[in-house]
Amino acid sequence: MAQPHRIVVVGTGLAGASAAAAVREQGFTGDVVLLGRDPRSPYELPALSKGILLRDADEPDWVRDEGFYAERGIDLHTGTDVRELHLGERVVVDGDGTRHGYDRLVLATGCAPRTLPVPGAELAGLRTLRTLDDALALRDVLGDGVPVVIVGAGWIGCEVAAAARKHGAEVTVIDPLPLPLHRTLGDTVAEVFRDLHARHGVTWRLGTGVAGFVGDEGVVTGVRLDDGTVLPAEVVVVGVGAAPRVELAKAAGLELCDSVPGGGVAVDASLRTSAPDVFAVGDIAAHFHPRYGRRVRVEHWANAKDQGTHVAGTLLGGAEPYTASPYFFSDQYDLGMEVRGLANPFTDDLVVRGDLAAAEFTAFWTRGGRVLAAMNVNQWDDGDALQALVDIQAAVSPDDLRNADLADLT
Template sequence: MSEPGRVVIVGAGMAGATAAGALREQGFAGEVVLIGQEIHRPYQLPPLSKGLLQGTTDEPDWVHGPGFHEEKRIEFRRGSTVVRIDPRDHVVETDDGERLRYDQLLLATGSEPRPLDLPGGELAGLRTLRTVDDSLALREALAEQPRVVIIGAGWIGCEVAAAARHHGAQVTVVAPEPLPLVRVLGARMGAVFRDLHAAHGVAWRLGNNVTGFIGEARVHAVQCDDGSELPADLVVIGVGAAPRLALAEDAGLALADDVPGRGVAVDSRLRSSVPDIYAAGDVAAHDHPRYGRLRVEHWANAKDQGAHAAATMLGSPNPYNATPYFFTDQYDLGMEYRGLADPDDQVVVRGDLGALEFIAFWLRDGRVRAAMNVNMWDDGDALQALVDNQAPVTVEDLREEDLSSLIP
C-alpha cells in the first residue's frame, strides 16, 4: 500500500484531532488537512459536563497545545463545514464552494444532541449540551440558581444534575426509565446513582415522559404524561446523541442499521465500504473482533480510534480491538467502567456499596464482561486485564481473592 499524498479529516473533535496528530507521530510526511465547524481549536468533551460546567475550570481540556498545528504542519481549517463528499473524484466540497482533493479521507463528524419535537419546543430557556459554548452559557444560567428540569437520566442528565446542584439550583430529573442509567448499568447500579442524587437534593420523576413545554416567550413549566406540570426556569434536554451521518449517506457509504442510532459501517480496521474513506469516533459502527459490530460514544473510543485510523491509513493491518471505557465524576463519586455488559448480567460487588467504595463486576457464563470501580483506584490494571481476557471466575473469587491472581 503506497502512502497517501494528502489526508483530509472531516471533523475536528477528539477523533479527528487525534488522528491528525497521530499521522505525524507515525511518520507521515504528506499533507494533513483538518476541517472543523467550530472556531475553537480541538477540545475534549468530558469537562463540558464536569469541571467546566461546575466552574472549577474556565477552559476545556484542549487536545493539543497552542501552536501544535503549525509546528506539525497540519492545515487546520476552523469554522469550515464540509457539505459534500465526491468519492469518485476524491473531493470534498466546503460551504464556501471550495473543492479539496484527498487521497484518503477520515470521517470524524461526531454526533449531535437528539432533539425533542414537542409543543413549546421553540420557547427560550431550553438548552442542550454539546459544545464548549453550550457549557459556558449553561454555567452562566445555572449561576442564577434557577429551577432546572433535566430531561433524560443518562450520563449527560446525571452529570448536569450534579453540576446544577453544585451551583445551588433546584433540580428535577424526568425520564421514562425506572432508574437512571439502567440501560447501561442495570437496576442494582442504577439505584446507586438514584440514591446518590437524591441525597444531594435532586428530585426524580422516573417513569414519566415529557409531553410539552409551557410558556409564552420563555418556558415556565414542563408538562408530563401524567398531567402534572413541573415549574422550570431552565430546561436541559439530555435524551442522547445521534451520529452525524448526512455526509456519509449522501456519499453512498454503507450504514449500520443493526446498531442503536446507526452509524457508518466500518470493518475491524475502521475502513468504510468506499475505498480510501475511513470513519472513527461517535460516527463509526465498527466490526469489533470480540463484541461484533458496535458504536461507542465515549471519549476514550474517539481518542483511540482516531489514532488507529491514522495507523490504518498508513498501512497497518491490525484490527481495532480496544475494550470500551468511560468514566464519570458526580459529587464525591468517581467511577471508571471497562467492558460491555448486558444490564441483565449477574452483578457481583466487592467492597462497601453503602460507603460508595466498591468494585462491581458483570458476569455472564462465568466470565467477567465488565467491571466498574467506584472511588477505588488501585486495581485498574487488574480490572482491565480481567475484562480484556473475559476471565473465567467464580463469585467468591471476585469478592475475596487478590484480583491480579485471577488474570489468565
C-alpha cells in the first residue's frame, strides 16, 4: 500500500484525536487534518459524569495539552460540522462548503444521546449528558433538596444519580428493567448496585416505563409513568443510551452493520471499512474481533483511545488486527469498579470471589470453563492478572477462581 500524503480525520473526540496524534508519533510527515463539531479542543468523556458532575474538577481530561496540535502540524478544525463524504473523489465537505481532499480517511464521529419517542419529548429542560457543556449545565442545577428524575438505569444514569445524591438532591431513577445495569451485569451483580444506591437514598422505580413528559409553558416539570403516576421534577435527565452517528457513512454508501446493538459502520479486523482507504474507529466501529469471531461495537473510553491509536499503523501500511479486550470503569459513591472482556451475564456462568454484601469482590463470567470477562469491585491488586485471564480466555476451575492466587492462573 502506497504511503499517504494527506490524512483526514472526521471527529475530534478521543478516538479521532488519538488517531491524528498517533500518525505523527509514528513518523508521518504529510498533512493531517482533524475536523469536529465540538467547539473545544479534543477531550475525554469519563470525567463528565464523574469529576465534573461531582464538582471535583472544572475541566475534562484533555486528549493532548494545549498547543500540541499546532506544534505537531495537525490542522485542527473545532466547531466544524462535516456534511458530505465523496468517496469517489476522496473529498470531505464541511458545513461551510470547504472541500478537504484525502488519501486516507478516518471516521470517528462518535455517538449521540438517544431520546424517548413519547409525548412531551419536545419540552425544554430535558437533559442529556454527552458534552462538556451538558455536564457543566447539569451540575449547576444539582443542589440540596432539588427533585431530580433520571430516566434510565445504565452507567450514565447510575453515575448521574450518585453525583446528584452527593449534592443533596432528591433522586428517583426509572427503568423498565427489573434492576439497574441489568443487561450488562445480570441479576446477582446488578443487585449490588441497586442496594448501593438505595443505601444512599435513591428511590428506584424499576420495572416501570415512561409514558411521557409533562410541562408548564413549554418547560418540563415532571415525568408521567406508564401507570399514570406523575413524578414532579425540577431536573429531568434522559440516560437511555446513545446511537452511533452513522449518517455520513450511510449517505456515502459504506457498509453498515445491524448485527450489533445500535448498529454501526462495518469494519474488518484492522478497522478498514468497505471503501478503499476509509477507516472507522471508536463508538461507530462495528469491528470484526478475531478473538470473538464476530463483530462487536464498544462505546467505552479505552476502546476509543486504543482503536484511534491502532488505526494509525493501518493508515501507514500496517495490517495488524485490533485484538484488545473491551475495558470499562465506573465510580459511584465509595464503589469503584473495572470490567474487562465481553460476556453474556444471562447465559454464561458467574463465579464470585470475595464478598458481594460488602461490595469487595471480583466477578468472573465463564463459558465452557473459560474466563470471558472479569469485574473487580473495590479490589485493585489483581488488574494485570485479570487482564491476562480475559485476554487468553484462560481455562480455570470455579474453585481456583474463588481461592487461588490469580497471578498463578495466568
